[in-house]
Amino acid sequence: xxxxxxxxxxxxxxxxxxxxxxxxxxxxxxxxxxVICARREEILNDARSEIAxxxxxxxxxxxxxxxxxxxxxxxxxxxxxxxxRIDVLVTNAGGPPSGMFMDFKDDAWERAFTLNLMxxxxxxxxVVPSMREAGGGSIVNLTSVSVKEPLKGLVLSNALRAAxxxxxxxxxxxxxPDNIRVNVVCPGFTATDRMTDLIDARAKREGKSSDDVAAAxxxxxxxxxxxxxxxxxxxVTFLASDAAGYxxxxxxxxxxxFIKGLL
Numbered sequence: 001x002x003x004x005x006x007x008x009x010x011x012x013x014x015x016x017x018x019x020x021x022x023x024x025x026x027x028x029x030x031x032x033x034x035v036i037c038a039r040r041e042e043i044l045n046d047a048r049s050e051i052a053x054x055x056x057x058x059x060x061x062x063x064x065x066x067x068x069x070x071x072x073x074x075x076x077x078x079x080x081x082x083x084x085r086i087d088v089l090v091t092n093a094g095g096p097p098s099g100m101f102m103d104f105k106d107d108a109w110e111r112a113f114t115l116n117l118m119x120x121x122x123x124x125x126x127v128v129p130s131m132r133e134a135g136g137g138s139i140v141n142l143t144s145v146s147v148k149e150p151l152k153g154l155v156l157s158n159a160l161r162a163a164x165x166x167x168x169x170x171x172x173x174x175x176x177p178d179n180i181r182v183n184v185v186c187p188g189f190t191a192t193d194r195m196t197d198l199i200d201a202r203a204k205r206e207g208k209s210s211d212d213v214a215a216a217x218x219x220x221x222x223x224x225x226x227x228x229x230x231x232x233x234x235x236v237t238f239l240a241s242d243a244a245g246y247x248x249x250x251x252x253x254x255x256x257x258f259i260k261g262l263l
Contacts, residue, residue: 003241006031009083010240011075012090013037013066013123016044018192019142020092022229024059025051026237032088033058035079039065058083066093066119067111076126085134088240089127091120092142095194096156098201104156116160117167124171128180136179138240141168142232145188145255153202165251172249181248183239188255189217191226222257 010027014020016038024036028051036051038044041063048061060082064071079086096112097104120141131137143161145151150158165184172182189195199217203210218224235254238244253259 001243003030003237003243005088005237005241008032008087009079009085010034010088010090011037011079011086011123011127012092013064013075013119014092014094015090016040016047018194019187019190019229019232020090021047021051022233023090023092023142023236025054026230026233027088027090027240028052028055028057028059030237030241031057033083035060035062035075035082037062037064037066037075039063066123067114069122072119072122072126076123080130086127086130087134087137089123089137089139090142090236090240091123091139093119095144095154096160098153098157098198098205099155100153101155108156112156112160116157117163120164121167124167124182128175128178131175131180132178137181138244139168139180139182140236140239141182141184142236143184143186143251145186145253145259147184147186147251148253148259148261153205154198168251169249176248181239181244183244183248184251185232185236185239186251186253186255187227187232188253188258189221189226190232191228195226220258221255225256227254227256 010032012024015024015036044061048059052059062075062078064075143164146158147162147165168182168184199210199213203213232254
């Protein structure tokens with residue numbers, strides 16, 4: 001299948017490790033030139049070197065904190081300077097802390113709002129002028145399966161990531177006439193540091209071992225295992241590509257069958 005990504009310009013956020021890095025690598029493998037960003041500069045530069053070395057594509061690294069509007073503006077400006085345009089945007093960000101509703105005061109909600117919703121709003125809004133000028137583009141917003149089935153102990157994620165779906169569906173209608181597609185990918189239980197942290201937090205909260213909690217997660221997935229970051233990245237790359245040129249406004253999970261609903 002020809003993804004028609006060769007020479008495209010892609011920005012992938014929170015991409016120094018985990019799912020974000022996997023998305024950056026897969027897009028570069030498909031021929032895109034990319035900009036990656038994350039807060040920790042040393043890890044970010046390591047990722048840049050690894051992706052560039054494997055793929056031979058142009059890879060630029062921009063340190064950025066997605067909770068800071070000025071940093072988002074700087075990433076957008078650097079991408080337009082280095083790549084000339086933005087054909088593909090993949091938004092990704094770290095998840096908020098796990099916990100129950102009564103565990104969190106307003107400051108925790110405000111931090112989650114800024115990181116997991118407002119970063120997406122700001123990034124999506126910032127790429128529209130360039131995409132309109134180029135005649136189109138593709139936005140893929142990463143969320144979580146919690147948008148389709150709320151997960152116990154993840155109230156912040158359940159609430160804020162669902163808002164990203166509402167945003168994405170709305171702007172897919174508004175931007176469709178500009179040939180800008182907007183889709184959402186929802187990772188299920190994926191083998192990342194974030195998943196390890198969630199397992200340990202749940203184990204502590206429930207007085208169980210981490211191994212027992214991990215086994216319960218495995219048992220809830222029909223395929224009986226965690227996904228790998230590359231599993232998510234392949235779906236993101238497909239949706240970002242011209243091969244999905246008639247797909248917009250969808251929210252698709254990559255979850256090994258975990259979600260039980262029909263849609």
